[in-house]
Amino acid sequence: MSLTSVNPTSADPTFPPGFLWGAATAAYQIEGAVREDGRTPSIWDTFSHTPGKVLGGDTGDVAVDHYHRWRDDVRLMADLGLSAYRFSVSWSRVQPTGRGPAVQRGLDFYRALVDELLAHGIQPMVTLYHWDLPQELEDAFPSGSAAGGGWPERDTAHRFAEYAGIVAGALGDRVEMWSTLNEPWCSAFLGYGSGVHAPGRTDPAAALRAAHHLNLAHGLGAQALRDGLPGRARIGVSLNPSAVRPLTPSPADQDARRRIDALANRVFTGPMLRGTYDDDLLADTAAITDWSFVGDNDLRIAHHPLDFLGINYYAPAVVSAAPADAVDRQRADGHGASSHSPWPGADEHVSFHRAPGELTAMDWPVDPTGLKYLLLDYTAQAPGLPLYVTENGAAFDDVPGAGGQVHDPERIRYLHGHLAAVREAIAAGADVRGYYLWSLLDNFEWAYGYSKRFGAVYVDYATQARTPKSSAHWYAKVAAAGELPPSPTLD
């Protein structure tokens, strides 16, 4: 990858008319109310209640109580002048067993939320799956596999399509923007490979099977949405492509980059954008699986025509050709340490290095060039496909001041740099239609529990009080002006 640069003062600072200024959240990270109105446990309920899996023993049982505070949260968004909001639906809230009939109370919650958003002029984007598989589906063994069900099982993809049809039926008259999956890489490789995410399995072959069934689920789900939604609906997916660079230009380091590009990116974009698994991916993983679980029509199904691609970006990766150790892997996937790898077949060949740059509280380097690179790279790979940045943001150790206000100049700098990257990508030809800051609110950050604060709005977890941070006020000003100020300061 060529090193792109981002210079916040160089490009035209204005964003295109109609550009969406949004924020994003996910059901398990904010809703709480895990036992209310017929909801059953998801794999994240089970995982977070398993000792040792989540820092501090934190769970999403209460989270930020969005299930009860959603009206106030929509008002917060309106006060900040947001024009878009991306949220996910909790599968086990609307279809508790992961199969069969829906629960009306669950669907009513999301209908009311959407109505409130629309009443405030905020465009909703629904993500169907942000990692919270109904536990019943993880416990189901349709093919008799002793290891467990879940995404390594083909049937889960069919269950997902049924669920997609249910949500389309309930919200299709009022929601235009739909995303099938959030970051299937994490579901497959952190959930079934390194095991740092739910359901916490550590089986490289299962991780690859999961990846394939997520591709299939995406295609089947997109078709179910297409069948159930009005023609104006726009259907996409949110990926977390890795902006992966070789440490040096040496052929060996370039080959390490190729391997990670295959396992992080092309394992999903191959089927979804081109209807194929690349030969190098199949060869690199041949000792782990023969991919015989790929059915005749699967790749055609996964290659469903998309209306947009969502890109989630936080930090780039740097790789070289050398064996990886556990510390390398923690830096690479950034979601927690494990003695198991999220990179099936790559460990003997690849080592991860930290990219230069200031570090966030996640220890992720701040480097907006990766975002610009990805937006231009996917513009080249899928010409004409509209792009949205469906997640971007940073955790810092925010502490309220004496008057309760929360100053987070680092987050303002982070957002300023990354919005400049978006603006430059647009100037260079990328059709980027919107940006969703991660996250609206501080929330349950998966294996890190409540220890990492990504919100533009601070949440006092003892009282659930919400306080917009300086970055929220800054973002509101940028959104109102539709242009980036020259420097990352509030005034």
Ligand code: FCB
């Ligand atoms: C992404 C997830 C999101 C959040 C951010 C920090 O990988 O999609 O839920 O955890 O990371």
